[in-house]
Amino acid sequence: MQEPTLFYNQQLAKHRAEAKRLRKQIGWLSTLRLTVFLLTGFGINQTFNQWQIATGIAIVGPTVFLILLSRYTDFKTTRALHKRLIVLNETELQIAAGDFHHQPDGSEFQNPSHAYSLDIDLFGRGSFFQYANRTTIKEGTQNFVKYLLANDITAIADRQEAIMELAELSKWRQQYTALSQGVHTEHSANSIITWVRSYRPFLKSWHFLGSILFSLLSINILGLGIIEVIPIGISVYWLLLGLALSGFYLKRINGLAQHTEMAKDTFRQYALLLEQIEEQTFTSALLKHKQKKIESNGIKASQIFKRFSKALDALDNRNNLISAIFGNGYLLSDIRQAYHVEQWIKAYGHKVEDWFEVVTFFDTFNTLGTFAFNHQDFTYPELTENGQTIVAKGLGHPLLPRDERITSDMELSESQFFIVTGANMAGKSTFLRTIALHIVMANVGLPVCAISSSYKPTKLITSMRTTDSLTDHNSYFFSELTRLKFIVDTITEKTAPYFVILDEILKGTNSTDKAIGSRKFVEKLVKLNATGIIATHDLSLTEIEKELEAVKNYYFDAQIINDELYFDYKLKKGVCQNMNASFLLKKMEIV
Structure with a gap:
């Protein structure tokens, strides 16, 4: 393994350079977006009497603008990741220099009734927790605390093997940690798990098929109205019918949407973390076991989470007034999108707890792997069954x-x-x-x-x-x-x-x-x-x-x-x- 301080300095220089490069590219993209916007408006204005050219500009201009916006968003996301990695490496160098008292000290976990935690400065200012903790997810922190307090003398060799392996994967650990720092949610993973496990779908398959049929009829009615085969006013009455049908399920769909709102950011971010776990090859038994838990009939959990995240985003579009009126009036979009969400919950809701647990596990064990990497002069105890409890030198x-x-x-x-x-x-x-x-x-x-x-x-x-x-x-x-x-x-x-x-x-x-x-x-x-x-x-x-x-x-x-x-x-x-x-x-x- 590389010497820790050297590694952190190298990574710090690398991510600073990347963040600086991306900042310049983001600036250029901002300028290009503004230029495209102005040129599109100018071009339409100048060719207004030539509708073919104006139409072409009206299509090409916004398309280019959206492409640039997508690239801009991607670059900003990547730069934010590099900035988190900069802070991460700066923090490691600080702690290596003995300055760790700015870290969370875990005072809230102090328990005078515990077998040992209060006596040995496990939590509080200057504690082992404050020095060693690198968890970034609330549940990961709680899991780290659980390991410190467990007094568990089983499966030590398995944990040693896993920590040894993660200690070697410094870049992977840092990438995972930086991604997990992007998880910003006001709701705990446990509350999301409880909701998913207890939720009972109310939409049936005929609701979905009915929404598809209604959408096809809407297209026909609108088309016939535009070419004046039927009075255009019929499309207005059809819109009101669609809104009435959607309104019948409004209360229950609102309840579903309220819960999906609290879950969508977590699922989006956890999908990235699961992808990190899936793409890494592990050799230790414990890590391979955890990796195996996020498989589902040959489909990767990250793909399943991304699919759910898209379904949640689609349901969230109902907050747009125009989309809500015309989408529900002609397409029954609320019913259709709510059905997709419910079908996902029905198919995978019972596995969410296991997948969340794996994400939490790696958040915790990355902390343990980082500690091992930072202390390469420490030694893993040789576990024995003889009559000597501790034989230690130095x-x-x-x-x-x-x-x-x-x-x-x-x-x-x-x-x-x-x-x-x-x-x-x-x-x-x-x-x-x-x-x-x-x-x-x-x-x-x-x-x-x-x-x-x-x-x-x-x-x-x-x-x-x-x-x-x-x-x-x-x-x-x-x-x-x-x-x-x-x-x-x-x-x-x-x-x-x-x-x-x-x-x-x-x-x-x-x-x-x-x-x-x-x-x-x-x-x-x-x-x-x-x-x-x-x-x-x-x-x-x-x-x-x-x-x-x-x-x-x-x-x-x-x-x-x-x-x-x-x-x-x-x-x-x-x-x-x-x-x-x-x-x-x-x-x-x-x-």
């Missing part, structure tokens, strides 16, 4: 800049529990979140921030950031106890292996009570064969290592040299001997 926090990131090696077996001590600011909490993100990212299928990693899939559960609640009348201590009970109950169910991460538990009580309670809680977890880590300042807790073989002590060190505090942020075996609270109080002249 393990670091994925959101820290590479030149600032301090890494550690770690080896933690199943049913083993680490007690980590250390001075304030020595790196304990960052290390806990590093482990937590390793597990979350590995379960999603992403590469992790490590030189190498061997991982036995496990679910994550944490207690690191408990808050009190005035609205629920819960104290901080009661909230913490509730959280710890949640952890014990979850592990006791034994539905899956769990990795427990705890940071300084029982902070809401006195030190003696805290020490006794923390010790008993760790002993309880060990008895339940839990795997995990607890960080603490309470050195008495490290005595458990002498009594329980499953417990191991580790620490982060701090040293005071020449009246200055130094940290190496490295995980070491043993118990921390240097604490720094008193030193910092004195250094900052607090005491």
Whole structure:
């Protein structure tokens, strides 16, 4: 794979050049359209008495004008796509430089009741979501969040394979993302799916055949009236009859049109996205499976969507007053176009949810593929079934800049529990979140921030950031106890292996009570064969290592040299001997 920054700079230069070229062509087309318009009017005026020439100009001029207008629209659409690709690459370069706090932070997805999301900065300012998210469709964002929160330890290898493949398809990913950014709709895909699935057609085949017959009769009546075989006034009465027939179904067709109005832009844009998926050759099982879902008896879903989009546009023409009067009066166009829409819904409505889901899936997995592409120095964990939960070398926090990131090696077996001590600011909490993100990212299928990693899939559960609640009348201590009970109950169910991460538990009580309670809680977890880590300042807790073989002590060190505090942020075996609270109080002249 190409180096990310080099790739983004190359793409940025390419799309800027294309946008500049298209801007010039759009300018020329605008000038040509105006010239054709003026010349057509001038030509008709000058040849008004020569009706053959004037008629020719009246036909050729507008035809050329419409051709130029079509080209103008195509160029504007293409330029808009290139402009989105420019912004996309500029954003990637910004984020690569560490500037990502302008991105949506996903605060709305924070959930204190979730097994881990609040504790590990998954959402909010400076979060993993804010750093990694590149989804552009609302449902794609929700799906990305679902993967982060799922705690799903099944089918990881399939997701890894799909992400690896998409990481290689950088140009395709960017094209898909830029196209999906063109989806502007006030209505969610779910609301459209609900409407399509629940809609019950009211027009029968005889309505359609009747409209065709009525249209043929209209042509004959108009023709006969023009050549004065019958009084021309009959065509007026026929027009009123057509309007009366259309008016009989007006209310129900209006209801249909109201829903199609909210859906047409989505179907038009999704057709382009489905076309992108159809035209790409995939090799991974998961991507091929999703691609297979958008086939329908040998017909491409994108073609089916385009056909529906055209039917929706045709029905939308009823908003034109002249078209509505003469189209319905002579052709029963509302009935005919509504019938086409209903027939499409009848034939394909049950498949729309699957097709929308595939579009959403690729929006989500493009985000995962982009993350993998941007972090080619990360590694995909080797999935194992042996007794070691995590064996990692060079393990670091994925959101820290590479030149600032301090890494550690770690080896933690199943049913083993680490007690980590250390001075304030020595790196304990960052290390806990590093482990937590390793597990979350590995379960999603992403590469992790490590030189190498061997991982036995496990679910994550944490207690690191408990808050009190005035609205629920819960104290901080009661909230913490509730959280710890949640952890014990979850592990006791034994539905899956769990990795427990705890940071300084029982902070809401006195030190003696805290020490006794923390010790008993760790002993309880060990008895339940839990795997995990607890960080603490309470050195008495490290005595458990002498009594329980499953417990191991580790620490982060701090040293005071020449009246200055130094940290190496490295995980070491043993118990921390240097604490720094008193030193910092004195250094900052607090005491």
